[in-house]
Amino acid sequence: MxxxxxxxxxxxxxxxxxxxxxxxxxxxxxxxxxxxxxxxxxxxxxxxxxxxxxxxxxxxRRLPAGLVRQVACRHDAGEMEAELNAMVDQGCTVLDVIVEHPIYGQITGPLQLSSRYDVARFMARCAQAEARPLSGLTEGIHLHTLSCPDEGACERVRESLSRLGILLES
Known part of the structure; x- marks a missing residue:
């Protein structure tokens, strides 16, 4: 060929x-x-x-199904799995992670995580690669773009992240 x-x-x-x-x-x-x-x-x-x-x-890349929303978060690397599970547990897909770098501007890392299984595999790859998450560049502050089945799911994600102390609120 x-x-x-x-x-x-x-x-x-x-x-x-x-x-x-x-x-x-x-x-x-x-x-x-x-x-x-x-x-x-x-x-x-x-x-x-x-x-x-x-x-x-x-x-x-395809247009995501459902509602596309962003959430602002702040946490250390040890809370990443809980954060991602809080999002997928509500039926949302974590499309990406976005950080604002002082030199390069916006850096986006595609994730496409839709289940606890996806999250577990992602966490295993992070551990295996001994890689720091992008949020390590910004003292834990980052955005996630979510594809949610409805507005209720998005609100439940915000509530879950708030309970975890991860949601960055004004």
Whole structure:
């Protein structure tokens, strides 16, 4: 398979999948190295494709279902799992995390977490990589973009985060 054909096949696969697809899975499927896939994704992005790299793999960005809301939070790294579970427990998807960096401006990290299982896998990857969360750059202050099934779910998230002392309130 030629490189251009492989990139088109990758794009078609990502468009047909409902969840993230890992670079390792793509590499195995197309019998190339993971690094070739990373390069293919970079070229697809450069060509204008809206592909996002999440902690679980690549996805084509789609408009989220439901209501899209943001919540401002502040906590240390030890409270991250409780924070994320408080959001997914209300039926919301945590689309991303956003911090305001003094040099680079807004930095957004796509998450796409919809369940406790997703949160547990994300936390395991954080521990394995020994990586600090983006909120570590901003003394714990950050935003999350949520896709909520309805306004009630969004309000329940705010109440849960407030009870945890995580919701950044005025």
């Amino acid at each position: 030629q490189a251009e054909q492989r990139r088109q096949a990758i794009l078609n696969l990502l468009k047909s999948e409902t969840g993230p697809v890992s670079a390792g899975l793509l590499a195995a499927r197309f019998s190339v190295s993971r690094q070739i896939i990373v390069g293919d994704i970079a070229l697809l992005r450069a060509a204008g494709e809206d592909i996002s790299a999440t902690p679980r793999g690549y996805v084509i």
